[in-house]
Structure formats: C-alpha cells, structure tokens
Amino acid sequence: MGWHGGGVAEELDVDQVEQLRAAMEARDGSALLAAAGDLHYADLAHLYENLDEEERDFFLKTIGPELATDVIGELPWTLIEEALEHFKPAQLRIILGNLSDDDRVDIFQIVSPANQRRFFSLLGPHDEQLTRNLLKYEEDSAGGRMTTSIGRITADMTVKQAITVLRRDQESAETLSRIFVVDEQGRLVGKVRLRDLAFHPWATLIFDIMEDADERVLATLDQEAAARMLAKYDLIVLPVVDEFDHLLGVITYDDAMEILQEESTEDIEKLAAIGGEQSELSYLNTSVQSHFRRRVIWLVVLAFVSIFSGYVMFRFSEVLNQAFVLSLFLPMVVAAGGNSGGQAATMVIRAMSLGEVSTGMAMRIAWKEMQTGLLLGATLGVAMGAFIYFLLPMLQAQTDVTYARLALAVSASLLIQVFSSTLLGALLPIGARSIRLDPAVVSSPSLASTVDVTGMLIYFSAAKFILSL
Amino acid sequence: MGWHGGGVAEELDVDQVEQLRAAMEARDGSALLAAAGDLHYADLAHLYENLDEEERDFFLKTIGPELATDVIGELPWTLIEEALEHFKPAQLRIILGNLSDDDRVDIFQIVSPANQRRFFSLLGPHDEQLTRNLLKYEEDSAGGRMTTSIGRITADMTVKQAITVLRRDQESAETLSRIFVVDEQGRLVGKVRLRDLAFHPWATLIFDIMEDADERVLATLDQEAAARMLAKYDLIVLPVVDEFDHLLGVITYDDAMEILQEESTEDIEKLAAIGGEQSELSYLNTSVQSHFRRRVIWLVVLAFVSIFSGYVMFRFSEVLNQAFVLSLFLPMVVAAGGNSGGQAATMVIRAMSLGEVSTGMAMRIAWKEMQTGLLLGATLGVAMGAFIYFLLPMLQAQTDVTYARLALAVSASLLIQVFSSTLLGALLPIGARSIRLDPAVVSSPSLASTVDVTGMLIYFSAAKFILSL
Numbered sequence: 001m002g003w004h005g006g007g008v009a010e011e012l013d014v015d016q017v018e019q020l021r022a023a024m025e026a027r028d029g030s031a032l033l034a035a036a037g038d039l040h041y042a043d044l045a046h047l048y049e050n051l052d053e054e055e056r057d058f059f060l061k062t063i064g065p066e067l068a069t070d071v072i073g074e075l076p077w078t079l080i081e082e083a084l085e086h087f088k089p090a091q092l093r094i095i096l097g098n099l100s101d102d103d104r105v106d107i108f109q110i111v112s113p114a115n116q117r118r119f120f121s122l123l124g125p126h127d128e129q130l131t132r133n134l135l136k137y138e139e140d141s142a143g144g145r146m147t148t149s150i151g152r153i154t155a156d157m158t159v160k161q162a163i164t165v166l167r168r169d170q171e172s173a174e175t176l177s178r179i180f181v182v183d184e185q186g187r188l189v190g191k192v193r194l195r196d197l198a199f200h201p202w203a204t205l206i207f208d209i210m211e212d213a214d215e216r217v218l219a220t221l222d223q224e225a226a227a228r229m230l231a232k233y234d235l236i237v238l239p240v241v242d243e244f245d246h247l248l249g250v251i252t253y254d255d256a257m258e259i260l261q262e263e264s265t266e267d268i269e270k271l272a273a274i275g276g277e278q279s280e281l282s283y284l285n286t287s288v289q290s291h292f293r294r295r296v297i298w299l300v301v302l303a304f305v306s307i308f309s310g311y312v313m314f315r316f317s318e319v320l321n322q323a324f325v326l327s328l329f330l331p332m333v334v335a336a337g338g339n340s341g342g343q344a345a346t347m348v349i350r351a352m353s354l355g356e357v358s359t360g361m362a363m364r365i366a367w368k369e370m371q372t373g374l375l376l377g378a379t380l381g382v383a384m385g386a387f388i389y390f391l392l393p394m395l396q397a398q399t400d401v402t403y404a405r406l407a408l409a410v411s412a413s414l415l416i417q418v419f420s421s422t423l424l425g426a427l428l429p430i431g432a433r434s435i436r437l438d439p440a441v442v443s444s445p446s447l448a449s450t451v452d453v454t455g456m457l458i459y460f461s462a463a464k465f466i467l468s469l
Numbered sequence: 470m471g472w473h474g475g476g477v478a479e480e481l482d483v484d485q486v487e488q489l490r491a492a493m494e495a496r497d498g499s500a501l502l503a504a505a506g507d508l509h510y511a512d513l514a515h516l517y518e519n520l521d522e523e524e525r526d527f528f529l530k531t532i533g534p535e536l537a538t539d540v541i542g543e544l545p546w547t548l549i550e551e552a553l554e555h556f557k558p559a560q561l562r563i564i565l566g567n568l569s570d571d572d573r574v575d576i577f578q579i580v581s582p583a584n585q586r587r588f589f590s591l592l593g594p595h596d597e598q599l600t601r602n603l604l605k606y607e608e609d610s611a612g613g614r615m616t617t618s619i620g621r622i623t624a625d626m627t628v629k630q631a632i633t634v635l636r637r638d639q640e641s642a643e644t645l646s647r648i649f650v651v652d653e654q655g656r657l658v659g660k661v662r663l664r665d666l667a668f669h670p671w672a673t674l675i676f677d678i679m680e681d682a683d684e685r686v687l688a689t690l691d692q693e694a695a696a697r698m699l700a701k702y703d704l705i706v707l708p709v710v711d712e713f714d715h716l717l718g719v720i721t722y723d724d725a726m727e728i729l730q731e732e733s734t735e736d737i738e739k740l741a742a743i744g745g746e747q748s749e750l751s752y753l754n755t756s757v758q759s760h761f762r763r764r765v766i767w768l769v770v771l772a773f774v775s776i777f778s779g780y781v782m783f784r785f786s787e788v789l790n791q792a793f794v795l796s797l798f799l800p801m802v803v804a805a806g807g808n809s810g811g812q813a814a815t816m817v818i819r820a821m822s823l824g825e826v827s828t829g830m831a832m833r834i835a836w837k838e839m840q841t842g843l844l845l846g847a848t849l850g851v852a853m854g855a856f857i858y859f860l861l862p863m864l865q866a867q868t869d870v871t872y873a874r875l876a877l878a879v880s881a882s883l884l885i886q887v888f889s890s891t892l893l894g895a896l897l898p899i900g901a902r903s904i905r906l907d908p909a910v911v912s913s914p915s916l917a918s919t920v921d922v923t924g925m926l927i928y929f930s931a932a933k934f935i936l937s938l
Contacts, residue, residue, distance in 0.1 A: 040683070042701050167668045176664045177646045177705065195645045198667045199636045214509070231730065232511050234723040236646065236705065253722045254703040257729065261700065264733035265819055268740065272815035272913060273808060283820035284833055288840040295812045295841070296848055299887075302808055303849055304856075306801035313796040321790070327782040331921055332775035334800070339742060339771055339914040343764045346741035350734055351752035364753055371757045372764070379765055380772055387773075418768075444741060444913055445808040452800055 020047065024055055029062045036063050045074035048083075049285050060086045065094040073103045076280030081111045084119075093122045101127075102147040102255070105134040109144075142226040143219030145259070146240040146249035151179035153206055155189060160202035162192075177236045180247055181210045188213055188239055188247040216241050219248055226251050227259035228355055267353055270440035271346060273298035298445065305449040309334070309456050316460035319467070323401045326463050329410045332384070334455035337417040338448030340376055341425030344369050345447055349429045349439045359434045365426055373422030377415040385411035405466050413455075413462040420458075421451040489516065493524055498531045505532050514543035517552075518754050529555045534563040542572045545749030550580045553588075562591045570596075571616040571724070574603040578613075611695040612688030614728070615709040615718035620648035622675055624658060629671035631661075646705045649716055650679045657682055657708055657716040685710050688717055695720050696728035697824055736822055739909035740815060742767035767914065774918040778803070778925050785929035788936070792870045795932050798879045801853070803924035806886040807917030809845055810894030813838050814916055817895045818908045828903045834895055842891030846884040854880035874935050882924075882931040889927075890920040 016038050023031035036044055044063075048071060051059060060068055060083060072083055072095065084092060084107075096104060096119055108116055108131055120128055130148060137143030151169060153162040166176060179197070181190040190210035200209055216239045217226045230238045230253060237250040265278060276294040279286040313320070313330075320326055348365060351357045357365060388407040425447055429439035485507050492500035505513055513532075517540060520528060529537055529552060541552055541564065553576075556564060565573060565588055577585055577600055589597055599617060606612030620638060622631040635645060648666070650659040659679035669678055685708045686695045699707045699722060706719040734747060745763040748755040782789070782799075789795055817834060820826045826834060857876040894916055898908035 040702055042703075163667060166664075170664055170668060175646075176662075177644075193645075194663045194667060195635075195639055198632060198663060199639060231723070231726045233509055234511075236722065253705070253726070254700070257700045257722070257726055260726065260730060261733070261823070264730070264737070265823070268733070268737055268815060268819050271737065271740065272811050274812050274815065282823075282825040283816060284826060284830065284837065288837060288844065291816070291837065291841045292844045292848075295809065296845055299805065299808055299812075299845060299849060300852055303801050303805050303853060303883075306804045307797060309800035309804075310797035313800065314793065317793045317796065320796075324783065324786045327786065327789075328776060328779035331778035331782065331803070331925075332772050335775045335778075335914075335918060335921065336768065336772055338917075339768055340764065342914060343741050343743050343768075346737060346743065347752060347760070350737050354730070354734070354751075356751040357753060361753065368753065368757060368760065372760045375757065375761045376765055376768060379761075380768060383769055384772060414772075445804075445811060448807070448917075449804060452804065456800075 017047065024051070024059065027058060032059070032062045036067065041067065041070035042074050044071045048075065049079065049281065056083070057086050065091040066098065069095045069098040072107075073099060076282075077106070077110050078280050080107055081115060084111075084115075089122060092119070096122055097124065097127060100147055101130055101134065101149060102145060102249075105131055105144070106139075108135060109139055137219055140223050141219060142217050142221045142223055142240045142251055143248065145223045145226070145255055146219070146251050147255075148249040150237070150247075150250050151176050152182055152247065153179060153192075154183065155181050155205070155207040155210060157206045158202060159197050159200050159204045159206065159209075162206055163197055163202075166194075166197075175237055175250075175252060178250075180213060180239060180250075181206055182247050186247060187245045188216060188241055191239075213239055215239070216245075217251075218243065223251075223259050224263050225355075227256035227263075230256040231260065232355075263353065267349065267440050269294075270438065271349065271443050273302065273443040273445040298443070302445055302449045305446075306452065309449075309452040312453060312456035312460065316456075316464070319460050319464050322467060323406075323463070325401065325406065326409070326459075329384070329388075329406075330456075330459060333410065333413050333417055333459045334452050335448075336380060336414055337421035337451035337455045338444070340373065340418045341421035341447045341451050342444035344373070344422045344425035345429055345442050345444065348426045349442070352429065352433060352439050359430050362427065362430045362434075365430065366423065369422050369426035370419070373419040376422060377418035380418055381411035381415040384414055401467060405469070409459075409463045409466045412466075413459040416462070417451070417455045417458050420454065421447075424451065486516065493520070493528065496527060501528070501531045505536065510536065510539035511543050513540045515751075517544065518548065518750065525552070526555050534560040535567065538564045538567040541576075542568060545751075546575070546579050547749050549576055550584060553580075553584070558591060561588070565591055566593065566596060569616055570599055570603065570618060571614060571718075574600055574613070575608075577604060578608055606688055609692050610688060611686050611690045611692055611709045611720055612717065614692045614695070614724055615688070615720050616724075617718040619706070619716075619719050620645050621651050621716065622648060622661075623652065624650050624674070624676040624679060626675045627671060628666050628669050628673045628675065628678075631675055632666055632671075635663075635666070644706055644719075644721060647719075649682060649708060649719075650675060651716050655716060656714045657685060657710055660708075682708055684708070685714075686720075687712065692720075692728050693732050694824075696725035696732075699725040700729065732822065736818065736909050738763075739907065740818065740912050742771065742912040742914040767912070771914055771918045774915075775921065778918075778921040781922060781925035781929065785925070785933070788929050788933050791936060792875075792932070794870065794875065795878070795928075798853070798857075798875075799925075799928060802879065802882050802886055802928045803921050804917075805849060805883055806890035806920035806924045807913070809842065809887045810890035810916045810920050811913035813842070813891045813894035814898055814911050814913065818898045818911070821898065821902060821908050828899050831896065831899045831903075834899065835892065838891050838895035839888070842888040845891060846887035849887055850880035850884040853883055870936060874938070878928075878932045878935045881935075882928040885931070886920070886924045886927050889923065890916075893920065 016035060020035035023035050048056065048059060072080055075083060087095060108119065123131065151166050153165055176194045179192050179194060180188060181192065183189050191213040192206060192210045196209050215229065215233050215235060217229060219240050219242055226238060230251060236253050239247055240249045240251060241247055274294050275297050279290055385407040388410055389403050393403055428442040432441055433439045485504060489501065489504035492504050517525065517528060541549055544552060553561060577588065592600065620635050622634055635648065645663050648661050648663060649657060650661065652658050660682040661675060661679045665678050684702050684704060686698060688709050688711055695707060699720060705722050708716055709718045709720060710716055743763050744766050748759055854876040857879055858872050862872055897911040901910055902908045
C-alpha cells in the first residue's frame with residue numbers, strides 16, 4: 001500500500017516490481033505468487049509484455065488460471081492468443097469461463113478459426129450460446145462492446161424480492177451501480193440505483209421507485225457514438241437494446257473511457273499521416289517493422305505529390321531567374337498555406353470527433369473559416385510586407401526588383417494562399433465525411449502537399465504579374 | 470423516451486427541441502417548463518449556448534433555481550458567471566447551495582473577485598469553509614478537481630449502522646458505488662461496495678467485509694495523472710488523500726473522462742500549432758476573434774522561421790542555375806523531412822501522453838527511431854532514385870545533368886533528410902519534457918519549419934558535391 005505522488009501516477013512501487021523480477025530470475029514459484037498478489041493485474045499485464053517467451057510460460061503457469069484471467073483481460077490483443085496457448089484444456093476451461101462476456105467475445109473475434117473451435121468446445125452451453133450471439137455484432141458496434149452481465153429485475157417485484165434476485169446474480173454482474181427494470185418480454189422499462197433498494201423498506205414495489213431509463217442505444221450503433229453519449233450524460237452504464245427495445249446489455253464507463261482514448265489516438269495518428277491499425281502494444285514494444293509499415297505508405301505517396309510543386313517551380317524558372325530574391329520568400333508563402341490549412345483542418349476534425357459539428361453545418365463552418373482565414377492572411381501579409389519594405393533595405397540585401405514590388409508580391413500571395421488554404425482545410429474534412437470517409441484522412445501533411453502546389457502557383461503568378469507592371 | 474439509433478447519438482429528439490423553441494418564441498413559461506422537463510440538463514445547457522441575451526434571461530428565470538443548478542453545472546465556464554447574474558440573491562443562495570462542491574469551487578475560481586465575495590456571503594458556514602479549503606488546491610490538481618461528497622464509514626460499525634449513516638448522507642453523496650472506510654483520524658483504511666452492505670447480514674462488522682483501498686492519489690498530483698490512473702485500474706472513483714493519508718475526497722469516473730478528453734484535444738491542437746487556452750465553447754460558438762487569436766501567433770512565428778529556408782535557397786542560387794531540373798525535386802526532399810519528423814514526433818508525444826514512455830527511455834526511443842528512420846529514408850531514396858533513373862528518361866524530360874547524377878543527389882539527400890528528421894522529431898519532445906515543457910510544443914509545423922532549413926542545406930550540398938564530381 002502507498003499513495004502515488006511525486007511524478008507520474010503510473011509508476012509502480014519499485015520494491016514490488018523488484019521482488020517480482022527476483023522471483024522470476026530465481027524461478028521461485030511461491031515468491032512469484034506472493035509478489036504478484038501485491039500488484040494490480042493491470043500492472044502485471046504491463047510487466048508481462050516485457051518478458052521473454054520462457055519467462056511468460058513460467059509466469060502464467062505459476063499465477064494459475066484465476067489470476068491469469070484478470071491479467072489476460074488487460075493484455076494487448078496481439079499477445080492474448082499466444083498467452084492462452086500456454087494453458088492445458090482444464091485450465092483454459094476455467095479462464096474462458098471466468099472472463100467477462102465482452103472480453104471473451106473480443107478474444108473469440110481475434111483468435112484463429114482452429115483455436116475458436118477449440119475454445120468453443122471448452123465453454124459451457126450457456127456461455128457458448130451467449131458468445132455465439134455476441135459474435136454477430138460488429139466488433140466496433142455497441143453490441144460488440146457491451147457486457148450482458150447486468151442486474152435485471154421486474155417492476156412488480158418488491159425491494160426484498162429484487163435484492164434476493166440480485167444477491168443470486170451478484171457474482172456475475174459486472175456492476176450493480178445501475179439495475180435495470182424489464183417487462184415480461186425483456187423490454188427495458190426503467191432503472192433503479194442499488195442505494196434505492198438498500199434504503200427503501202423491503203415491501204416497497206420496484207414500480208414505485210424506478211426511474212425512466214431514457215438514455216439507451218441500439219446494438220448496431222457505432223461504439224464511439226455510444227461512448228460519447230455515456231460521457232455527455234455522465235452515465236456509469238448505458239443500456240444497449242435491439243430495435244424492439246429488448247435490453248441486451250450495457251456499455252460500462254470504463255469501456256467508454258477506453259473507446260474515447262482509442263479514438264483520440266486514432267485521430268492524432270491520422271492527422272500526422274500515420275496509417276494502418278493502431279498497435280495494441282505500447283510504443284516501445286511495437287516492432288520497428290510495424291512502425292515502418294504504418295508510416296511508409298503516406299510518406300511515399302506524399303513524396304510523389306510533392307513533385308507537382310517541383311514541376312510548378314521548374315516551369316516558372318524564368319520568373320525566378322529574373323529576380324532570384326524571390327526565392328527568399330518562396331518557402332514561407334508555401335509553408336504558410338500548409339500551416340494555416342492544417343490548423344483549420346485540425347479544428348474541424350476535432351469538433352466533428354467531439355460531435356460538435358456535422359456535415360449539415362458546412363455553410364456555417366465555411367463562413368467562420370472565411371473570416372478567420374481572411375484575418376490571418378491579412379495579418380501575415382501586412383507583417384511580411386512591412387518587414388520587406390522597411391527592414392530589408394536596412395539589411396542592405398541585394399535585390400533585383402524594387403522593395404515595393406517585392407513586398408506587394410509577397411503580401412498579395414500570402415493573403416490568397418492563407419485564405420484559400422484555411423477554407424480548403426476546413427471544407428475537405430467535411431467533404432470526406434459527406435462521402436462517408438473518416439474526416440481525419442485529410443491529414444495535415446496531405447493537405448500541406450496539396451496547398452504547396454497552389455502556393456507555388458499563386459506566388460509565381462503574383463510575382464510574374466507584379467514584375468510585368 | 471426513444472432510443473438513439475440512426476446517425477449520431479448526440480442528436481436530440483427534434484420534437485422536444487421544437488417544443489422548447491416554440492415556447493421560447495411565445496415567451497410561454499409553462500410550456501417552456503414542460504418542454505425543459507423532458508430534456509436532459511446536458512442538452513438544455515447545449516441549447517442555452519445558442520440563445521441570445523434576452524432569451525437566456527427568460528429561460529433561466531422560467532426554469533427556476535433547482536433545474537438551473539443542473540444546467541449551470543454543464544455550461545462552458547465562459548457563460549457561467551453571466552448566467553448567475555440573472556438570479557436574485559435568494560435564488561443564488563439555492564443554486565450555490567445545490568451545486569456539487571467540485572462544481573462550486575470551479576465557479577468560485579473563475580468569477581470576478583467582487584462576485585466571489587458576494588457568492589461567499591450567500592453560502593452557509595459549512596459550504597463556505599469547504600469552498601475556502603478547496604480553493605487552496607491548484608485548479609488542475611487532483612485536489613482542485615475532487616468532490617468531497619462521499620460515503621464515509623468506520624471499520625467498527627456494523628452493516629446496519631453503516632447503512633443508517635449512508636442513508637442520512639445519501640442525498641449529498643455524489644456516488645455510493647464505492648464507500649470508504651476511515652479511522653478515527655479520518656485516514657483512509659479501506660473500501661466497501663454498496664452491494665456488500667446490501668447483501669450482508671446487518672450484524673456483520675465493516676472490518677470483516679472491507680477491502681484494501683490501495684489506489685489513492687495525493688491532492689497535489691496533476692489531474693491528468695489521476696485521470697489516467699482511474700482509467701488504468703477501471704475505477705469508478707479514486708480517493709484523494711493528503712500527505713498523512715487523510716481522505717479528502719474522490720475523483721469520479723465522469724470527471725476523469727472529461728479530463729482525458731480535454732487533454733487529448735489539447736495535444737491535438739498543440740500538434741497543429743494552435744496556441745492558447747482551449748475554448749470552453751463548441752467550435753461554432755467560438756468567435757472568429759478567438760479562432761484568429763489562437764492561430765495567428767504560431768503562423769507569424771513560423772513564417773519568419775521559413776525565411777531561413779529561403780535564405781539557404783537564395784545562397785545556393787548558382788547550384789540551381791547550373792541545373793534548374795533540381796527544382797523538380799527540391800519541394801519533395803524538403804517536405805519528406807517535415808512529414809517523417811512529424812510522424813515520429815506525434816508517435817512519441819502520444820506515447821508520453823498515454824504514460825507509455827518517459828524521458829528516461831530516451832536512448833531506447835532514439836534507437837527505435839534511428840532504425841525506423843533509416844528504413845524510411847532508404848525506401849524513399851530508392852523509390853525516388855528509381856523513378857528518376859528509369860522513368861524520367863521515358864518522359865523525355867529535359868535535364869542539364871545526367872539522370873544518374875540527379876538520381877544520386879535526390880536519393881542521398883532524401884536518405885539523410887528523412888533519417889535526421891525522424892530522429893529529431895522523436896528526440897525534441899523528449900528534450901522539451903526533460904526541461905519541464907509540454908512535449909506537444911514541438912508541433913508538426915514548427916518541426917517542419919526547422920527541418921525545411923536542414924532539407925534545403927542537405928539537398929543543395931549533395932547536389933553541389935555530385936555535380937562537381
């Protein structure tokens with residue numbers, strides 16, 4: 001025991017970890033068991049990731065199927081199948097039976113078909129039927145993420161009858177913070193809190209103390225929308241129903257937290273043009289090959305897109321040759337578009353992820369970004385124009401055009417480039433969503449590569465026009 | 470009532486919103502009250518944001534202080550002070566008394582000193598003392614975010630005594646999902662679940678059924694670290710203690726969800742070089758001025774940094790004049806550094822935010838990114854070299870250097886640029902953290918502006934060398 005203070009809360013008690021490591025080294029089963037008992041299973045799962053093959057085998061066999069169930073529920077998916085293969089059928093039967101039904105169905109979704117068949121044969125008839133039912137839902141739907149282990153009572157029960165029913169179910173129910181009231185067809189009709197049962201006279205009818213269970217989601221709804229609803233209404237559990245309002249299960253607050261964190265990570269990675277599935281492993285445990293694979297595709301694609309920028313520059317060689325001082329501000333005009341467009345895209349993508357804006361608000365978003373983009377472009381244009389007109393002469397920089405013309409060319413192209421890139425950055429994610437793509441495919445680098453081309457065109461066209469005056 | 474299916478779960482029941490709007494238009498108080506009663510207060514708070522000044526006054530006065538308390542608890546901070554000013558002292562007294570203590574202290578933190586004094590005078594002595602105590606904690610610490618309304622019992626009580634105590638406190642306790650056991654000095658010694666009370670015989674001693682409350686945090690700990698701990702251990706509430714282990718309050722799962730979402734948004738915005746405080750308002754309700762302010766600073770700074778790139782290009786004019794075909798691949802080499810560096814920085818920053826890596830792991834991170842960067846640079850170099858050597862001749866592109874030399878210059882500089890940018894992108898956030906800056910200050914655009922300069926240098930140096938062979 002000990003509070004977590006100083007630095008990061010995630011830091012484990014060093015002594016406990018030391019003891020565990022020492023027990024592992026010495027292959028001392030009873031010392032390992034004692035050390036493991038002092039640690040939280042989430043921490044054990046984290047430590048497990050860093051063990052080698054032989055250590056994992058010793059670890060799993062020593063802690064036994066009961067504790068292993070908790071640890072396996074916290075492991076990244078990529079390690080679960082291999083971990084289960086360390087156990088004999090009799091132990092596997094215990095583990096698979098002990099797992100919560102949402103964890104179990106997740107595991108059945110990822111293991112090989114051969115292992116899936118084998119694991120099914122180890123389940124009791126009730127768990128087998130339940131798992132087969134849950135496997136019907138998409139992995140990332142509310143139905144695929146829900147747990148069915150909940151407290152269910154009916155409205156015609158007394159508080160005493162309800163407590164008797166719940167006491168019988170208490171070991172299997174994942175949470176009794178909310179207890180749901182169903183009718184004889186299993187349709188959701190209300191909810192009570194455990195405290196309402198604990199503090200009311202035993203003869204009270206559930207009907208008289210239950211509340212409406214307004215918040216509910218369809219099993220087919222996307223898990224992210226369900227998680228966001230849980231967060232919005234501060235719910236501990238959110239009931240999941242079918243189209244006839246039959247109560248199927250609940251999404252719990254801890255699943256919602258996990259879902260929202262995963263989705264945030266996904267947005268962040270997509271915005272940086274990192275592709276593919278998120279690694280279930282932590283950064284350092286992810287292989288170089290996997291890091292490489294997730295990054296290389298976009299890098300190569302974007303490199304070829306950048307040749308278009310080069311082509312524009314190549315075609316305007318005579319403008320650059322006429323006044324090579326233009327090269328001083330070329331990278332700036334080009335980059336300002338990528339930066340301002342990336343800011344706008346990021347704001348809109350995050351607002352969409354948080355459910356603040358939808359595609360129907362495209363006009364209002366465009367209007368806001370047009371004003372913002374105009375202000376940004378004007379500010380940058382004026383700042384840079386003033387710098388060129390007033391400061392550049394003091395630096396005695398050599399130029400082959402007048403400072404006034406240079407300032408005009410740079411300011412005008414900055415204004416156009418920043419304004420158009422801001423608008424494009426805001427509208428592209430909305431366009432992507434409206435054709436049912438993830439808005440975050442409009443990553444900042446892909447947007448930058450696009451507006452680099454327009455930036456080159458705008459800059460050289462403006463310069464050519466102003467030099468010809 | 471009705472489940473949320475089709476599109477986004479956040480969409481409200483259109484009929485209910487229509488009724489509320491109609492009641493607002495008609496200034497029909499009783500119809501408004503009826504319509505508001507059908508909606509969740511989180512939705513009412515969202516609708517409130519979109520009302521004009523006069524409508525807000527009518528709305529708040531009609532729904533009365535009881536419902537207004539719930540709505541105000543959900544409002545963005547910027548609107549709260551103004552909302553409170555609509556009420557008379559007698560009503561304010563009710564609202565301030567009804568607020569949960571963490572919401573109340575948040576409000577006291579943001580209002581003007583004059584309003585703070587006025588609000589204090591409206592609090593009862595107990596609430597006033599509590600609020601003054603809580604105001605001592607930093608806003609973004611665990612102590613600043615905790616609620617003190619929790620169920621507390623002692624180990625020497627029987628289940629029946631505990632239930633009596635909790636029944637008395639049930640209205641004020643924010644959650645009874647976890648009930649904490651303290652000793653006579655108020656030190657945290659254990660926890661029980663409400664179900665343990667509900668299902669055990671009344672004569673059972675709490676001592677015999679309580680569990681260890683291992684997970685706890687110091688009140689001074691950063692709120693993000695506390696939230697991450699809640700998520701990691703799947704806790705509904707996390708006890709907050711002082712350095713003597715006295716139980717001060719708890720952080721609840723819904724606060725943790727909010728904190729983690731705020732931190733994710735902050736990371737995402739910083740990565741896109743958006744500065745300043747997050748707007749408490751939704752994207753569309755944030756003013757153009759505020760959007761402008763948060764984006765303009767970095768845009769201007771980055772623009773001036775980009776002049777260094779231009780300066781390098783300007784200085785190497787003779788290389789470009791010698792072989793203008795080099796301009797075809799200049800934007801590509803430069804952009805490849807920004808893109809690969811941005812990917813690496815994003816991976817490391819997110820891993821730090823999720824607590825997966827710390828500054829002590831700098832060497833391991835550098836080693837992973839060196840390998841990844843080398844693979845990425847080699848792949849890009851080979852792909853682009855092959856394109857130039859084999860495909861460019863087919864396009865009959867005019868060049869003033871041999872294809873082999875051009876391919877060599879581009880490949881070599883791509884390899885060096887991608888490798889060095891990847892390494893720099895991974896190490897800069899670690900460096901920032903080690904001098905106690907937020908790693909996310911290393912935004913993708915600021916990194917890109919930096920490696921643009923190195924990219925220009927690398928490309929022109931390589932070209933100059935190879936042309937001279």
